[in-house]
Each structure stands twice: as C-alpha cells, then as structure tokens.
Amino acid sequence: MEKETIALHGGYDKKSGFGSMSVPIEQTTAYAFRDAEHAANLFSLKELGPIYTRLTNPTTDVLEKRFAEIEGGASAIAVASGQSAIFYAIANLAEAGDNIIISNKLYGGAVTLLAHTIKRFGIKAKIFDCENVDNLESQIDDKTKAIFFESLSNPQIVVSDVDKIVSIAKKHGVVTVCDNTVATAALFNPISWGVDIVVHSLSKYTDGQGRAIGGIVVERDGLNEFFSSSPRYTHFSMPDESYHGLVYTSLPLPCFCLRIRLALLRDIGACISPFNAWLLINGLETLDLRVEKHSQNALEVAKFLEAHPKVKSVNYPALKSSSQNNRVEKYFKNGSASGLLSFDVGTYEEAKHIIDSVKLFSVVVNIGDSKSLITHPASTTHSQIPSDELVKSGINPATIRLSIGLENPKDLIADLTQAFN
Ligand SMILES: *Cc1c(COP(=O)(O)O)cnc(C)c1O
Numbered sequence: 001m002e003k004e005t006i007a008l009h010g011g012y013d014k015k016s017g018f019g020s021m022s023v024p025i026e027q028t029t030a031y032a033f034r035d036a037e038h039a040a041n042l043f044s045l046k047e048l049g050p051i052y053t054r055l056t057n058p059t060t061d062v063l064e065k066r067f068a069e070i071e072g073g074a075s076a077i078a079v080a081s082g083q084s085a086i087f088y089a090i091a092n093l094a095e096a097g098d099n100i101i102i103s104n105k106l107y108g109g110a111v112t113l114l115a116h117t118i119k120r121f122g123i124k125a126k127i128f129d130c131e132n133v134d135n136l137e138s139q140i141d142d143k144t145k146a147i148f149f150e151s152l153s154n155p156q157i158v159v160s161d162v163d164k165i166v167s168i169a170k171k172h173g174v175v176t177v178c179d180n181t182v183a184t185a186a187l188f189n190p191i192s193w194g195v196d197i198v199v200h201s202l203s204k205y206t207d208g209q210g211r212a213i214g215g216i217v218v219e220r221d222g223l224n225e226f227f228s229s230s231p232r233y234t235h236f237s238m239p240d241e242s243y244h245g246l247v248y249t250s251l252p253l254p255c256f257c258l259r260i261r262l263a264l265l266r267d268i269g270a271c272i273s274p275f276n277a278w279l280l281i282n283g284l285e286t287l288d289l290r291v292e293k294h295s296q297n298a299l300e301v302a303k304f305l306e307a308h309p310k311v312k313s314v315n316y317p318a319l320k321s322s323s324q325n326n327r328v329e330k331y332f333k334n335g336s337a338s339g340l341l342s343f344d345v346g347t348y349e350e351a352k353h354i355i356d357s358v359k360l361f362s363v364v365v366n367i368g369d370s371k372s373l374i375t376h377p378a379s380t381t382h383s384q385i386p387s388d389e390l391v392k393s394g395i396n397p398a399t400i401r402l403s404i405g406l407e408n409p410k411d412l413i414a415d416l417t418q419a420f421n
Helices: 003-009 036-043 058-070 082-091 108-121 162-172 223-229 255-268 274-285 287-306 325-331 348-357 387-392 409-420
Strands: 075-079 099-103 124-128 144-150 175-179 197-201 215-219 313-315 340-344 373-375 399-403
Touching: 003 058, 003 274, 003 287, 058 075, 058 215, 058 274, 075 082, 075 255, 082 108, 082 144, 082 175, 082 197, 082 215, 082 255, 099 108, 108 124, 108 144, 144 162, 162 175, 215 255, 223 255, 274 287, 287 313, 287 340, 287 409, 348 373, 348 399, 348 409
Parallel strands: 099 124, 099 144, 144 175, 175 197
Antiparallel strands: 075 215, 197 215, 313 340, 340 399, 373 399
C-alpha cells in the first residue's frame, strides 16, 4: 500500500473491540493476566501481549506499527520524546569506551546529548561534515558504533549526502542512524536509501499542531542477520544476563527495537503516554497532505524573500538557486523541502525589528506547527554563544528562521512585508 493509505489504516484492526473508527486510547498503567501461566508466558516472550504501559500499550502499538510501515522499516518503538529516541538508539549500540561519529549539522539538543551528556557515560563523539563527507571514513575505528546525522538538519537546513554516508558505513559495518524529523516520513524514507536506524521527534510535523511530545525509533529489516555476524555489536548475539540469558538475534522479532524495549525502556523508562500516542496517530493520518502544503507555502515565502531588497540571502533547499537543490531533487519527494527556511537581513538590529513587528507569525522556538513561527537564533537559542563562534557554526547575528505553517501564504507574505518597514 501507499504511504497515504497506511497513515490512515496501518496497524489497526477496526473489527477489534467495539469497532471504534478512531483508534481507542488505552489509558491504563497495567493489564490483568488470565492466570499465573499467562503472566509467565508474557514475561518469557512465549506469548506477546501487554504487561505494563512502560513497556507496551495497545494504542502506542498502533502508532509503532503504522510508523514502521510508512518508513519502510521492520519494527518501531515509540518513546517519550525525540531526545529519548536519539538516546535509546545510541545507547543500544554503544557502551563506555566506544565512540560515535556525528554530523556537524545537528539539532542543538542532539549536540548537547551526543557530544556532552553521553561523554560522561564514556562514549565519545567525533564530528564529520555531512555535506562533504571526506573526513568521515578516516575517523572510523574498531570502537566506532554509530554514524549519526539528520537528513534535513534543524536549524541549519542542510541536506546530508545520504548515499555517500551509507556507502562508507556499509563498507566498515557501522550502523547508520538518521534523524528524519524535518524531512518527515512523507518526503523522505532513509531506510530505502540503505540507512539502518531512523529516529524522529514526533513532536514536530507528525503531531503537526504543537500538542504533544513524542519520539520514535525505526529499524530496517535484516538487522538480526547483520548483528549475528558482526564483530562490532556482539551484545545483540550474546546472552543478556539482565533478561535471563536472552539472545536478541535468535528471536523471530526485529532485535534492535526489541532490545530497546526489553532492556532500555524497562530500565530507563522514558515511555510515551497512551494519550500522546493517540494524538500522534491522528497527526500521522494527515502528515502527507500537510507536509505538501507546508512545502508549497514555504517555497512561496522563500521566493518572496529572495526578491526582497532588504534580504541578503535565503536558505531554502527547494529554491532552484540553492546550492543544495540537486540533493533535494535527488532525495525528497517532488523536490519538496518541508516548512523550515532561514534568511539574513543586514544587521542584528534589523533582525530584532522584524521579530518585534510581525503580527501573524508567533515568536516560538519550535518547528512543524500548523501555525507559522519565527525565531531569531542570535538573541534566543544561541544567545550564550560568542559572536565569532556563532558565525563559525553558520548562524549569522542577522539570521531569522521561519517555520512556515498552513496559513494562506498571501497573509504570511503580507505580514513579513509590513514587518520589513
Ligand atoms: C525537536 C527535535 C529533536 C528533539 O525532539 P523532542 O521531541 O523535542 O525531544 C530532535 N531532532 C530534531 C531534528 C528536532 O527538530
């Protein structure tokens, strides 16, 4: 089936329960077992079924099945947030003494998590250039457990060279983890380009209306075979002492998400609430339609900005004039690039003036909402960074970032026009 259809029907049997058309919300902490044997079977995985909502929940299960199918994966696990999805994916691969190689263009929360917080767990991050991947291969060693990058990066709005990253990773048997939040599952599916693990913040375009935090990890098919013969990741094919000697790769279930569920989610517990899972299922149903409209609107606003005399430069990869346009055309559906764009005006003061003058845009540090958002990174998210370092990280003091929503683009352009004056 096609993605739009899966988004509406995948993972849910309407004939179950009362036949509710909307996926029911199973708002419960725990489940009653039929008897002692049933309980024992569930714990030993002889039978699959809900035990406790930290581990599984039937509403969350629909989200996971649906999302895995849309991303073309074998299995998915939904968790509390995008941040926890990234943490689980990395913690499932690396341990103290290992290293990971991360893109130079990442979400700020991913940078602090991967370069700073997990360093305290003994996992070191090295950095590669996601556009020009020359410095990737030379950094891989025996202890390298993951290559992490964003398909379309937030906030730099850069499209990674996925093909090259994947081919280098495959040559060395290193797992690739791609954060596909901004590109969305509607425009790009990393697994079909050879990526092993996909993570998302569902809080952005999947929810689409700024209502719920959630994250998801998706694995490609065939990882059980890969891990069984890989010397790098023996913890998947060796007995897990914490789970009475379970060998993950020996089960007829996709082992990557299974290990996150049985070991990491059990122990760390950043699970998603059934209510948020339900909101995200509803968001997913209209993802395709919304992302198409976000992309059309953003392209119109980008063209307007490109022609405006007070704008020095516009960064929107779907613009034909963008140096990244060839990668957008290669990877993303219809050459669309979702709703994130940025532009530079002359000075810090001019940028601040525009932020203070817009009426329709909300000054919010979020993306992917149905309502248009505006931020000035230099005075908000990046205000602690000295100005020379700002410029090095690609953030100009006069840069404004927009997350274009679903309003009529004429109104967005009118709002920006009056704000420039
Ligand atoms: C927002 C975001 C995250 C973090 O997700 P949360 O759901 O806020 O924890 C991770 N990666 C990217 C690209 C994001 O935009």
